[in-house]
Amino acid sequence: MQLPQLFLDKMKELLREEYEAFEASYDNEKAQGLRVNPLKISAEQLLRIAPFELIGVPWVPEGFYYGKEDRPGKHPYHEAGLFYIQEPSAMAVGALVDPQPGETVLDLCAAPGGKTTHLAGRMNGEGLLIANEPHPARAKILSQNIERLGIRNAVVTNEMPDKLADRFSAFFDRILVDAPCSGEGMFRKDPDACAEWSPEHVTMCASRQLDILESAARMLKPGGRLVYSTCTFSPEENEGTISRFVALHPEFVIEDAQAYEGFDQGRADWTSDAASGIGETLRLWPHRIRGEGHYAAVLRKTDGEEEPARRKYAKGLSDRKALKDYFAFAEETLVAKPSGEFTLFGDQLYILPAGMLSLDQLKIVRPGWHLGTLKKNRFEPSHALALSLKANExxxxxxxxxxxxxxxxxxxxxxxxxxxxxxxxxxxxxxxxxxxxxxxxxxxxxxxxxxxxxxxx
Missing domain, CATH: 2.30.130.60 (Archaeosine Trna-guanine Transglycosylase; Chain: A, domain 4)
Structure with a gap:
């Protein structure tokens, strides 16, 4: 692999005695992993039935390495949503967010959906998960992955972060900002990221990351958790971005992020005016662990305005007669009848997740659990409905x-x-x-x- 010389010079200056091991890691095979979807199957069950060898990822109980000869993405179990193909280092981020069932959670830069689906599995179908992706084509891929894993309680939006912040002020218990970055940590996996790299691109990414964090800060409840992550080594985009953000927002403190063997600490000496606690952030290096490069910081909002008492929530259909064909289908076909706030997007029928705010004037790709299509005098069930059901339902x-x-x-x-x-x-x-x-x-x-x-x- 031909790495940019300016990048290599920069890493040599940063890593010093570790540089040779770092450079040599690019000659190693990239790690390949999958993460079990607990909405469908337990890790123990998958280990019993999977026709390929799986070895546990140390930092995520639901994560596994698979061999380079295996093709789990070409197996029927993948189509059934039993697992998600995900780079092992990236799995650490969802574990740091650690959402709990019943919470309101936002993945602000969510496509293609690896971290979103991880959060959904931890939430166990309870609570509200909003997955946002500003790029329309990527938002569609995100929505498809949410569908494949049988997730019922997610809304997919296609908005810029500041537009969401205007609607969801002090709304979320937990927010993940897996920020767009220069992608240095993915060079071994993604040659396109290597080709696009430049010092100017690093600077541009760092500026954009701070803007995204500003929007996230507005949407987090006091006491809430904000996890920031990148797949780059650049101090400007990692310790630098977090230090600048905390300096602008003293109501945020950096918390200790759980580290595992091979994980490294954030480096205060790699940025000017490093924030207190920057050493509690995490760096994942390809020469230290079996995975690609990542950075993660866990922050808590210690003060701020409480959630506004009056909000406009999304409303379901009041006219159930319009759904007579759906109810006839459900009675004839389903053992357990889906219930909740029904809503129509054109002729597409969904159930809104509980607690979702008004959808008015938001770009919505998926407003909830997709049940199917209301056609003339009949109802046709969606693929999403099939994948969210158990065989006995x-x-x-x-x-x-x-x-x-x-x-x-x-x-x-x-x-x-x-x-x-x-x-x-x-x-x-x-x-x-x-x-x-x-x-x-x-x-x-x-x-x-x-x-x-x-x-x-």
Whole structure:
């Protein structure tokens, strides 16, 4: 790998006696990892059924390394949302946020969704999770990953941070700012980040990061936790950004971030006017651990205005007659009927997460749990509904095994020859929901989304 010479010169000055080990790490194989989705399966269960070797990531109980020859992303269990492919160092960030069930949580720079889905798993379906991504195409990918993992309590927004701050003042218990950065820690994994690097880009990123933190500060409740992370080594974007932020916001204090073997401390000597507690922040280095480069800081808001007493909350549909086709579907197809505040986005039916503020004048990609489409005189269930259900929550199901030819045929979008009652069937692989099919006259019409279908042999 050809690394920028200015980058190497900078790292040599910073790391001194560790530089040779750091440079040599770029000749090593990159670490590959996946994180278990506890909304669907436990780590112990996955270890029993996974057809590839998994070795635990020391800093995250739900995280595992897999071998370079394995392809878990090409396995039916991936389509069923049993795990998320995630770089092992990045898993440390969600663990530092450590959201609790029932809390209000914001992932402010969320795409493609690795950290969002980690937070959702820790929340266990309880509370409100808002995942925001300013870039429209990336917000769509974020939404798709939330769907695949069967997450019910998330809203996906497509806004700039300052626009969200105007709506959600002092609203969240925990906020993650996984900030856009120069990507130095991902050079081994992402050659594009290496090609885009320059000292000017580092400076620009540091300025933008401070602006994002300003918006996050407005949205956090007094007493709330703010976790800041990057995938870069640059002191300007790490210790420098945090020190500048704390200097502007004395109501924030840096807290001790839990470290594991191989983790390094933030470096006060790498930035001017280092904030008190900067040594409690974390650096993850590729020559010290089995993972890429990361930085993380945990801050707490010790003072500030309380949550406003009067807010405008999102409202559900008052006219249940408009949903008669959905209720007929639910009665005929589902054992457990979804409940909550129903809302329509065009002809798309969702259930709003409890406690969500008004959606008015916000760019919303996913306003909650997507149930399906209201069509003329009928309701068609969504892929999101299928993936959020357990196999025993549908009245009719088609149970397949991971190595069955029928499973491959289903994932390729083919119709299946099946005996059973007419109507909607939930297709599952080894007991984990995979999608919908509609049975008539011995043929199951395939409703696995066209954009997700497998190609090839």
């Amino acid at each position: 549908a009245r009719n199901s088609l149970s397949l095994t991971a190595d069955s030819p029928q499973t491959l045929a289903y994932l390729k979008g083919e119709a299946l020859k099946v005996d059973g009652p007419k109507g909607w069937h939930l297709v599952d692989v080894d007991g984990f929901s995979l999608g919908w099919g509609k049975l008539a006259d011995g043929t199951l019409k395939n409703h696995f989304p066209k954009g997700l279908r497998w190609t090839g042999g």
